[in-house]
Every structure is written in C-alpha cells, then in structure tokens.
Amino acid sequence: MFKNWYVLYVKPKNEKKVAETLSKAKLEVYCPTIQETKIWSDRKKTVEVPLFKSYIFVRLSEKERQIVFNFPGVIKYLFWLGKPAIVKDDEIETIREWLLSNDVSEYSVTTLTPGDRVYLKNSMLGGKEAIVKEVGKTRVRLILEDFGVVLNMKIKQIA
Known part of the structure; x- marks a missing residue:
C-alpha cells in the first residue's frame, strides 16, 4: 500500500500533543x-517549539486519510492547488537533516507566493533535491514547493 506524507492543520499550540496522540495510535507522524x-x-528559557506553527506531517495511504479526524486537535488537511498537499519523502528527509545539523541557528516561515520560480544556487545540502530562492552570506531561502511555504534560515557558516 503506497503512502504519502500529508500536511495536517491542527489547533494552534497543539502540534506536539496531536503528533504524540497520532503516534500512539501507530500512525507515522512528524512534527x-x-x-x-x-x-x-x-528569566530566559530555551523551549522546544514546532518549526511550522499549526502544521504537522502524517504519512498515510489515500484510503486511511479520514482516520485522523477521530483525534482531538486535528482541524483539516492542507490543500494546495485544489488537492491535498503532499510532501515528498526527500523533502521530509531534508527537513530532518537540517534540524540535526548544527549549522542552522534561526528559522522563520512565510507563505509561498504562487508563480515564484527559483532554482538551487548553493547550499549546505549539496546533492539534495531542493528549491532555493536565495542564498546570502548568512541566509538561505528554501522553497518547499509541495508544502507551499518558504523557509528562511540563518546559517552560522556556509562551507
């Protein structure tokens, strides 16, 4: 059975809780x-917060998609161009690798403007399939096209 990564919109500030609940139900989820x-x-305190506010990823087959609505906090699926937003496996893996690296020190996310066309110029992700809008001395702007967002990253050091 073929499974895709779908984007779920969840209640604000419930991302980690919903992900944990779905995971306990044996669903593959990534927050x-x-x-x-x-x-x-x-005082100053370091806290763990979701990278994408109100969004989590869930990997399901097309037939299983409705099961998530049995869980509290789930609002809807994110749609892109009239279809459920599907994120490619390699895009999920790229996000995981970025977060595991110590090179990214600051993040922000903004919505993608339809019609923006960009290509990979240069990045710390050499060899990975990614669409990048801009690379500066300390910043990289990566477009996750299927997800419909632009991810801005401040880089400590570009090799």
Missing part, C-alpha cells in the same frame, strides 16, 4: 521542532 529562547523580564 519538526526547534529550540527557541524565550525571554521574560525575570
């Missing part, structure tokens, strides 16, 4: 997280 430093007037 990429990053370490973020929160600063209050009296």
Whole structure:
C-alpha cells in the first residue's frame, strides 16, 4: 500500500500533543521542532517549539486519510492547488537533516507566493533535491514547493 506524507492543520499550540496522540495510535507522524529562547523580564528559557506553527506531517495511504479526524486537535488537511498537499519523502528527509545539523541557528516561515520560480544556487545540502530562492552570506531561502511555504534560515557558516 503506497503512502504519502500529508500536511495536517491542527489547533494552534497543539502540534506536539496531536503528533504524540497520532503516534500512539501507530500512525507515522512528524512534527519538526526547534529550540527557541524565550525571554521574560525575570528569566530566559530555551523551549522546544514546532518549526511550522499549526502544521504537522502524517504519512498515510489515500484510503486511511479520514482516520485522523477521530483525534482531538486535528482541524483539516492542507490543500494546495485544489488537492491535498503532499510532501515528498526527500523533502521530509531534508527537513530532518537540517534540524540535526548544527549549522542552522534561526528559522522563520512565510507563505509561498504562487508563480515564484527559483532554482538551487548553493547550499549546505549539496546533492539534495531542493528549491532555493536565495542564498546570502548568512541566509538561505528554501522553497518547499509541495508544502507551499518558504523557509528562511540563518546559517552560522556556509562551507
């Protein structure tokens, strides 16, 4: 049975909880997280937060897609160009590799503007299939086309 990675839109601030619940139900789920430093007037704390706010990835067959609505916190699937957004396996793997590397120090995500056409110029991901919008001395902008987002990364050092 062929399975795809789908993008689920979940209740805000419920990404990790929904991912854990789906995982306990033996579903393959991925909620990429990053370490973020929160600063209050009296203290500083490093916390783990989702990379994509209100989104998680779930790997299912087309027939299994409706099962996720049995779990609290799941709102809907993300659609792109009228179809459920499907993320390629290598894009999921690329996100995992970035997060495991120590070269990325700052992230932000913005929506993709339809019609933007870019190509891979240069990156720390040499040999990986990726679509990059811009590479500066300390920044890389990668487009995850099937997901419909632009991922901006501040790089500590480009080799």
